[in-house]
Amino acid sequence: MVLTFGYKRSIKYQMGIVTGFFLVMMASGFVASTITTRLPSLIPVMTVAGALYILYLAYLILRSSITMKEDIVRPLGFFQGMFLQLLNAKTLIVGLTAYSTFLVNPPKTLLWRTASASFFTALAITALALYSLFGFFLFRILQSPRVGKMINTLFAAALVYTALALLWPMVAQFA
Structure with a gap:
């Protein structure tokens, strides 16, 4: 979006993404709290499922190619960005x-959930801003398939590390 329409014309879309992300984080906090309180035996299952999904994303990134498509006629708006996040399985996972x-064991108050969702959203805002700004500057570099493959490999490795960090406490119990 930023590459095609510029940073200013993409702000509404980005604000929609941020709003949707916050709403999903709030819902995730409530759902995870309910599951961990009422069904704690599901925590390992959720951990493994989350780690497997992260590994799947790493696989997709590793196999993807860097191509720029500019077939969007006008910038997307606030609600498109918000609904993108509300329907995005990755955000929920x-x-x-x-x-x-x-x-796992935080206070179960609305204030804590709002604060933690706000913290995650602040991280998302920072990541989105950096992604947009760096994307603008790195556009020419990413045209090189070799550089694009190296960047994808780096991102995939970071995701694999994250998945292993999730699984390590479970594996260490059996070692």
Whole structure:
């Protein structure tokens, strides 16, 4: 979007993404809290499912190619960005994984859930802004298939590390 329409014309879409992300994080906090309180035996299952999904994303990134498509006629708006996140399975998996593995025993208050969702959203805003700005500057570099493959490999390796970090406590119990 930023590459095609510029940063200013993409702000509404980005704000929609941020709003949708916050709503998904709030819902994930409630769902994960309910599951971990009422069905704690599901925590390992959710951890493994989240790690497997992260590994799947790493696989997709590793196999993807860097191609720029510019077939969007006008910038997408706020609601398109928000609904993209509300319907995005990756966002839900990230939220459920974060709340059910890294934040297993937090206070169960609305204030804490709002604060944690706000923190995750602040991280998402930072990542989105950096992604947009760096994407603008790296556009020429990413045209090289070799450089694109190296960047995809780096991102995939980071995801594999994240998945292994999720699984390591479970594996260490059996060692």
